[in-house]
Amino acid sequence: MTDPTNQPPASNEPTPPPVYSPPAAPAYGSPAPAYGAAPAAPQAYTSQGYGTPGVQDKWNVLAIVSLVSAFFVSLAAVICGHIALSQIKKTGEKGRGLAIAGLVLGYLGILSGIIIIVFFIIVTIAAVNDGSYSTY
Template identity: 40%
Template sequence: MSDTTTPTPAEPEPGEYVPPPAYTAPAPYVAPNPYLAPNPYTAPAAAPAHDPLATPVAPPPAAAAPAAAPPAPAPAPAYASAPAAPAYQPVPTTPAPYAPAPYTVGGVAYAYAPRTDPLALTSMILSLVGLLFWILGIPGVILGHIALSRIKRTGEGGKGMAIAGIAVGYAVIAFLLIYVAFFVIVFSSTYNSYSDYSGY
């Protein structure tokens, strides 16, 4: 009978050099890309080759027949239906959002101040100039009174100007009267003293 067993390697003798097995470098490490989606079209992995020296693995035991299905649960009792949720209501903003005024051909209507009476303006100007040229205070007072009567009748603006013209005009006239009276008194006293001297 021939011996069919494989020969075992000879045991090294003590002190004999035993070379280590040849070094094989491991495959380099490649970090997986976390952002890369798996490719669904990759080929399936090849089935491992059958190793005849591997220990045979017993097939898994046959699965037992499934037990009878449990009975279906009883239907839930019918309750009154819950009230329907109200439709979404937008929350009003405070203050209300800006809505531009509609465009009109005439544009936006502005409330204008009433027209100023020209006599009131003239009265004020003449009275102020009368501070330099005293004689102009008299027409300033006259025009101021006329302007006040027109403003009451027509409702125009400029009442303040007319009153200012009257007040300044009266002040100018009063100063003019005082000035004239001063000169009259001085002239009369000078004339009296001259006439008294000429009488001797």
């Protein structure tokens, strides 16, 4: 009897993997580009190629402004820092650490300013009550 499906009989041995064959060598005698000829055009960037800038490579400007202004105007650092954190959360930009550093330094600047003002008020009140400070 013959097999109606024309398939070879099944065996329990696994089939060997295909044999590796190296790629063909370039043909000798193919013309080389002439000296001084224009180079070949570069390939266009693809979405998976290297060198394509992504959103994660962009720094948030307000985060940088927040950190820099923390050394001069603390209130501006706090405002810019909060806005920068909100934008970073939405866009995924870099600069979260800069915004947090600007916020911390800004709040420390505001706190130290309040402490200095309260200290000068207390010193002034003490000097007036002691009589060492005169208003005329």
